[in-house]
Amino acid sequence: MRTELKDGQLIVYDADIDPAVVFDCGQAFRFYDRDGVFKGVAHGKVLCVSGGDALRIWPVEERDADIWRTYFDLDLDYNTIKQEWTDETLVKCVAEVKGMRLLNQDPFETIISFLISANNNIKRIRKIIEKISAAYGEKLEFEGEEYYAFPTPAALAAADEETLMSCGAGYRAPYILNTAKQLEDGSFIENIKTLNYADAKKELLKLMGVGPKVADCILLFAFGHKNAFPKDVWIRRIIKQEYSEDLKKDADIDEFAERTFGKYAGIAQQYLFHYARLKNIAY
DNA sequence: ACCCAGGGTGACG
DNA sequence: CGTCACCATGGG
Numbered sequence: 001m002r003t004e005l006k007d008g009q010l011i012v013y014d015a016d017i018d019p020a021v022v023f024d025c026g027q028a029f030r031f032y033d034r035d036g037v038f039k040g041v042a043h044g045k046v047l048c049v050s051g052g053d054a055l056r057i058w059p060v061e062e063r064d065a066d067i068w069r070t071y072f073d074l075d076l077d078y079n080t081i082k083q084e085w086t087d088e089t090l091v092k093c094v095a096e097v098k099g100m101r102l103l104n105q106d107p108f109e110t111i112i113s114f115l116i117s118a119n120n121n122i123k124r125i126r127k128i129i130e131k132i133s134a135a136y137g138e139k140l141e142f143e144g145e146e147y148y149a150f151p152t153p154a155a156l157a158a159a160d161e162e163t164l165m166s167c168g169a170g171y172r173a174p175y176i177l178n179t180a181k182q183l184e185d186g187s188f189i190e191n192i193k194t195l196n197y198a199d200a201k202k203e204l205l206k207l208m209g210v211g212p213k214v215a216d217c218i219l220l221f222a223f224g225h226k227n228a229f230p231k232d233v234w235i236r237r238i239i240k241q242e243y244s245e246d247l248k249k250d251a252d253i254d255e256f257a258e259r260t261f262g263k264y265a266g267i268a269q270q271y272l273f274h275y276a277r278l279k280n281i282a283y
Numbered sequence: 284a285c286c287c288a289g290g291g292t293g294a295c296g
Numbered sequence: 297c298g299t300c301a302c303c304a305t306g307g308g
Binding site: 027114115117118119121123124171172175208210212213214230231235273277 | 289292
Binding site: 121171 | 302303304305307
């Protein structure tokens with residue numbers, strides 16, 4: 001993918017990446033549409049992203065360019081992956097959902113964010129994460145406006161349950177605290193990076209508030225396991241409607257997903273998920 | 284007033 | 297191994 005860094009702006013030509021899709025598909029929660037430019041905080045920095053013919057990302061310093069290339073998964077050839085998919089339903093979703101791309105996000109932020117996502121909806125997840133960031137994250141200023149970085153593990157580990165409750169975390173507040181404390185020294189996350197999919201999932205399941213679905217989201221969005229296939233209510237609906245009534249058990253769906261979508265089933269999952277939400281598929 | 288949302292936990296068979 | 301009540305919260 002041809003990229004250029006010019007005047008503090010990282011330009012990705014022929015990117016086929018639509019920020020409106022990328023930031024509204026429930027993988028990242030901290031970017032908002034400001035008159036067509038998506039602004040938010042990632043890796044502790046305020047970032048602006050615009051689509052169109054080319055993807056434009058700013059402000060980008062030269063020494064951070066690789067961080068953002070990785071963040072937007074630019075080293076993976078989505079065109080080839082899409083061309084290899086033959087499943088009729090998936091091809092339909094790909095045609096309708098243009099510009100999808102999976103971000104490679106910070107592990108700690110992703111773990112806490114998807115801990116909050118349990119039995120919750122995307123709009124409210126965003127609100128809760130925003131409040132927690134404002135309460136415990138570093139304040140950043142950009143073009144006269146205030147932004148807040150996602151809290152560091154140490155900052156969240158030192159949080160108190162009442163404040164997290166007042167942020168709207170609800171019954172997840174103790175999970176957030178407990179998990180933040182376990183991740184504080186960084187060794188847990190560093191170890192996960194060395195493990196294969198199955199072992200990494202097994203480890204993540206030890207965290208309080210992390211079950212099979214949340215673990216798969218974390219593995220897919222923060223650890224690059226593109227085969228991870230999170231099974232939420234929307235995915236179960238579209239699978240039931242488009243494929244089979246009998247695919248209910250996680251293991252059965254996983255086997256079906258690998259057989260039907262291949263080793264990038266997680267990317268396929270994101271197309272299916274976004275399509276299902278777009279069409280508001282019901283049971 | 285009920286139902287739902289990128290579900291998980293703990294108890295009980 | 298599977299089932300199930302329960303869990304905070306806000307929007308439809």
